[in-house]
Amino acid sequence: MFEFTMHLESRSQRPLYEQIYEYIKEEIQNGGLPCDERLPSTRKLAQHLQVSRSTVTLAYEQLLSEGYIDNRPGSGFFVNHLDGLYRLAGGKEMEIPERKKPAEKFLYDFSPSGVDLESFPHNAWRKISRGLLMENNEDFYQLGAPEGEEELRRTIAAYAHQARGVRCNWQQVIIGAGNDYLLMLLNAVLGEERIYALENPTYRKAYDILKILGNEVRTVDMDSHGIRVEKLEESGASIAYVMPSHHYPLGTVMPAGRRLALLKWAAEEDRYIIEDDYDSEFRYKGKPIPALQGFDGNDRVIYLGTFSKSIAPAIRISFLILPQKLLGLYRERGRCFSSTVSRMDQKILAEFIREGYYERHLNRMRSVYKSRHDTLLECLKPLAGRVDISGEYAGTHLLLTLKNGMNEEEAICFAKEAGVRIYGLSSYNIGRKKTGNTVILGYANMDEDKIRSAAEILTRVLK
Amino acid sequence: MFEFTMHLESRSQRPLYEQIYEYIKEEIQNGGLPCDERLPSTRKLAQHLQVSRSTVTLAYEQLLSEGYIDNRPGSGFFVNHLDGLYRLAGGKEMEIPERKKPAEKFLYDFSPSGVDLESFPHNAWRKISRGLLMENNEDFYQLGAPEGEEELRRTIAAYAHQARGVRCNWQQVIIGAGNDYLLMLLNAVLGEERIYALENPTYRKAYDILKILGNEVRTVDMDSHGIRVEKLEESGASIAYVMPSHHYPLGTVMPAGRRLALLKWAAEEDRYIIEDDYDSEFRYKGKPIPALQGFDGNDRVIYLGTFSKSIAPAIRISFLILPQKLLGLYRERGRCFSSTVSRMDQKILAEFIREGYYERHLNRMRSVYKSRHDTLLECLKPLAGRVDISGEYAGTHLLLTLKNGMNEEEAICFAKEAGVRIYGLSSYNIGRKKTGNTVILGYANMDEDKIRSAAEILTRVLK
Numbered sequence: 001m002f003e004f005t006m007h008l009e010s011r012s013q014r015p016l017y018e019q020i021y022e023y024i025k026e027e028i029q030n031g032g033l034p035c036d037e038r039l040p041s042t043r044k045l046a047q048h049l050q051v052s053r054s055t056v057t058l059a060y061e062q063l064l065s066e067g068y069i070d071n072r073p074g075s076g077f078f079v080n081h082l083d084g085l086y087r088l089a090g091g092k093e094m095e096i097p098e099r100k101k102p103a104e105k106f107l108y109d110f111s112p113s114g115v116d117l118e119s120f121p122h123n124a125w126r127k128i129s130r131g132l133l134m135e136n137n138e139d140f141y142q143l144g145a146p147e148g149e150e151e152l153r154r155t156i157a158a159y160a161h162q163a164r165g166v167r168c169n170w171q172q173v174i175i176g177a178g179n180d181y182l183l184m185l186l187n188a189v190l191g192e193e194r195i196y197a198l199e200n201p202t203y204r205k206a207y208d209i210l211k212i213l214g215n216e217v218r219t220v221d222m223d224s225h226g227i228r229v230e231k232l233e234e235s236g237a238s239i240a241y242v243m244p245s246h247h248y249p250l251g252t253v254m255p256a257g258r259r260l261a262l263l264k265w266a267a268e269e270d271r272y273i274i275e276d277d278y279d280s281e282f283r284y285k286g287k288p289i290p291a292l293q294g295f296d297g298n299d300r301v302i303y304l305g306t307f308s309k310s311i312a313p314a315i316r317i318s319f320l321i322l323p324q325k326l327l328g329l330y331r332e333r334g335r336c337f338s339s340t341v342s343r344m345d346q347k348i349l350a351e352f353i354r355e356g357y358y359e360r361h362l363n364r365m366r367s368v369y370k371s372r373h374d375t376l377l378e379c380l381k382p383l384a385g386r387v388d389i390s391g392e393y394a395g396t397h398l399l400l401t402l403k404n405g406m407n408e409e410e411a412i413c414f415a416k417e418a419g420v421r422i423y424g425l426s427s428y429n430i431g432r433k434k435t436g437n438t439v440i441l442g443y444a445n446m447d448e449d450k451i452r453s454a455a456e457i458l459t460r461v462l463k
Numbered sequence: 464m465f466e467f468t469m470h471l472e473s474r475s476q477r478p479l480y481e482q483i484y485e486y487i488k489e490e491i492q493n494g495g496l497p498c499d500e501r502l503p504s505t506r507k508l509a510q511h512l513q514v515s516r517s518t519v520t521l522a523y524e525q526l527l528s529e530g531y532i533d534n535r536p537g538s539g540f541f542v543n544h545l546d547g548l549y550r551l552a553g554g555k556e557m558e559i560p561e562r563k564k565p566a567e568k569f570l571y572d573f574s575p576s577g578v579d580l581e582s583f584p585h586n587a588w589r590k591i592s593r594g595l596l597m598e599n600n601e602d603f604y605q606l607g608a609p610e611g612e613e614e615l616r617r618t619i620a621a622y623a624h625q626a627r628g629v630r631c632n633w634q635q636v637i638i639g640a641g642n643d644y645l646l647m648l649l650n651a652v653l654g655e656e657r658i659y660a661l662e663n664p665t666y667r668k669a670y671d672i673l674k675i676l677g678n679e680v681r682t683v684d685m686d687s688h689g690i691r692v693e694k695l696e697e698s699g700a701s702i703a704y705v706m707p708s709h710h711y712p713l714g715t716v717m718p719a720g721r722r723l724a725l726l727k728w729a730a731e732e733d734r735y736i737i738e739d740d741y742d743s744e745f746r747y748k749g750k751p752i753p754a755l756q757g758f759d760g761n762d763r764v765i766y767l768g769t770f771s772k773s774i775a776p777a778i779r780i781s782f783l784i785l786p787q788k789l790l791g792l793y794r795e796r797g798r799c800f801s802s803t804v805s806r807m808d809q810k811i812l813a814e815f816i817r818e819g820y821y822e823r824h825l826n827r828m829r830s831v832y833k834s835r836h837d838t839l840l841e842c843l844k845p846l847a848g849r850v851d852i853s854g855e856y857a858g859t860h861l862l863l864t865l866k867n868g869m870n871e872e873e874a875i876c877f878a879k880e881a882g883v884r885i886y887g888l889s890s891y892n893i894g895r896k897k898t899g900n901t902v903i904l905g906y907a908n909m910d911e912d913k914i915r916s917a918a919e920i921l922t923r924v925l926k
Contacts, residue, residue, distance in 0.1 A: 067718015143776035177803035255530015286525035313606035340640035
């Protein structure tokens with residue numbers, strides 16, 4: 001019979017029963033106690049180890065519940081068959097070295113995806129958060145509805161109507177943690193065997209996501225009015241992902257005629273349009289361009305809105321406004337996904353909008369970004385004749401098309417040598433040859449002084 | 464020529480240019496201004512309306528950018544072709560009547576998905592939140608890494624190791640807003656053409672989600688040790704979704720022998736095991752059962768953990784611990800999905816765990832739930848001989864198998880008539896006939912007094 005030569009530490013932090021359990025478990029794992037070996041009775045082992053019988057019983061119960069031993073009634077405890085036991089590797093896991101590229105150093109970065117965070121309305125946000133934390137409301141910690149909180153959905157429906165001309169009732173609004181998640185959710189709701197089409201160039205991430213989710217994804221060329229509807233028709237797609245109020249990255253505004261043609265395309269068959277309305281709050285000339293959704297008389301537009309660009313990227317709240325037609329399908333296929341946004345965050349945002357903070361913040365940001373936009377345009381004047389500027393007066397970036405014989409790569413490279421990071425349009429083109437002669441300058445994250453200095457370098461470099 | 468009979472309100476909140484723009488837009492939409500009609504020049508219209516010329520210019524620019532009119536150089540402004548113009552429906556959208564069933568009234572509800580929220584550590588949570596809000600750190604509002612914050616990932620890796628025997632480094636931890644989202648993400652990472660298998664009965668929601676995501680999903684029968692590995696082999700699945708430490712709803716603990724057989728199944732081919740470890744913090748006898756992941760020497764277990772059950776459902780934070788093998792695939796296919804949890808919430812949770820609040824909260828909840836568990840067992844004693852109890856000593860629910868000739872539906876119906884809600888096991892069975900004779904009693908959300916009163920009713924009803 002197996003010899004129990006264990007040493008119990010009575011002053012250890014670990015309870016005695018645990019020491020016994022660990023000892024026997026290890027002996028079973030390393031083969032010291034072979035299978036079918038009979039363990040001593042609890043009485044005998046207690047005597048042998050000079051502990052109470054209940055201590056041994058506890059250890060045996062743990063071994064039983066983890067399946068190391070078996071209780072054969074009437075004949076005692078036996079070591080179980082543990083065929084093909086995998087040895088536990090000892091020691092701590094090694095860290096995986098991160099595969100990071102060394103960060104490149106730039107004096108100035110015209111990133112088109114920047115957001116000015118210095119203007120984040122900390123005080124208002126904090127005040128609302130604190131107020132809600134004080135309420136001590138147990139409900140906040142309960143799981144909310146999968147679509148989001150009624151209060152926030154109503155607030156967003158009213159806001160989207162007033163600010164963007166969206167026509168919906170609050171039940172069409174679905175809250176989710178960011179656009180990427182909502183695209184995933186929408187993809188699950190719409191189901192397989194849909195063909196998507198995106199404008200070319202387009203927001204690359206949306207293209208990648210739709211592909212990764214297993215869809216067939218096509219691209220459709222644009223002209224100066226936006227997506228070419230006759231090409232869209234030819235593509236065989238049944239869902240078009242577009243940015244009609246301010247295309248990314250081109251900045252194109254889809255005019256009313258093209259909008260109507262696109263809506264007609266959708267209405268003709270079982271087709272939908274995903275309207276990504278990511279930054280149309282920022283327009284520096286005239287009124288905002290109203291959303292495509294508001295023109296749609298046939299319930300065919302899926303509106304996708306976000307607070308990442310207008311408040312802060314870390315506010316993980318976006319929303320879908322589904323056509324009424326799709327609500328049945330959402331209930332069937334989308335409601336089983338629990339909400340990805342905490343009720344607390346939804347309440348903070350609802351109050352932020354309702355109390356007028358959001359509108360004030362937008363007005364402030366519009367003026368901050370307009371001033372940067374105007375400064376950049378002014379500073380680029382020395383390049384007149386050598387570049388064409390497009391996509392200005394809206395959003396937070398513009399495009400320079402070079403007419404000085406330089407291509408995009410050369411321009412990026414020369415600017416980089418002078419410490420300025422600019423971006424090529426080609427990376428937004430899907431499946432086309434890499435080099436064009438258009439570069440993108442984003443100005444959201446640079447103040448006027450930086451813009452002046454950076455633009456001064458560019459005017460030298462792009463001569 | 465069209466007669467401009469508009470009435471400008473100079474004292475209106477709306478700027479004059481907007482009133483002009485709105486008027487012309489409406490006239491175009493309702494056909495008052497037909498297509499190809501020429502608009503008066505800005506000078507003439509300004510004169511006619513007695514406003515400045517720049518006001519009219521602004522209105523025309525807005526109409527131009529929205530595509531209602533065109534500027535034909537040299538000949539003026541013309542109304543655009545808007546074929547098939549969709550009329551905007553007037554008035555406000557109707558609300559969709561909610562299709563709610565009238566709520567049924569119960570005196571007591573043994574819901575198996577309850578969580579005790581009265582014990583939520585409001586003060587600690589609030590203190591940490593406030594402290595972080597005070598920091599005014601701009602970084603909190605920047606978009607974080609898709610995998611989650613390093614700080615929280617390190618904290619979770621250490622916690623999972625210490626409390627659950629999970630062996631991983633922090634880079635294997637991926638944070639997401641809830642289990643449903645993480646299953647979606649995992650599905651995108653693993654890609655198509657995988658066959659999933661779940662235990663039967665199982666957590667119904669996981670089954671539904673995997674189906675909706677377009678997967679082939681099979682079910683595998685269980686015996687008293689858990690999923691039957693030879694049946695799993697036959698199923699042709701390459702991914703098994705299991706709950707080895709505490710099966711939902713049966714409460715089965717998978718013993719070491721079965722664990723090893725399951726790990727062997729996974730190691731033999733390109734297969735993976737999803738270990739849903741949803742509530743193993745709550746065990747009222749002996750030590751917690753260690754996670755399957757810690758036994759795995761072949762890097763085949765995907766560990767899924769959540770704070771919904773252990774803290775509160777509204778804390779929308781769960782985590783995956785991926786095998787090192789899958790990190791490459793995650794980087795390729797999963798990193799393009801931005802994080803669904805705000806940096807602020809990740810920071811709060813990391814501090815909550817690191818400062819020991821989480822462990823104290825778990826200890827407290829274990830004792831709260833144990834007391835409820837013990838009370839329920841005690842109160843069910845009068846049913847001895849008429850029911851078999853199983854799944855006790857862990858989690859927050861147990862099962863009663865009726866031996867009094869009643870089936871599940873009858874028991875549920877009799878209990879309902881007496882004001883007590885109990886749940887049938889059958890609804891967790893996938894694709895089997897509906898009626899068995901086992902009911903589920905969850906006790907997380909009932910205090911001892913309620914449990915006593917409700918159990919007293921049950922002992923009468925289930926006689």
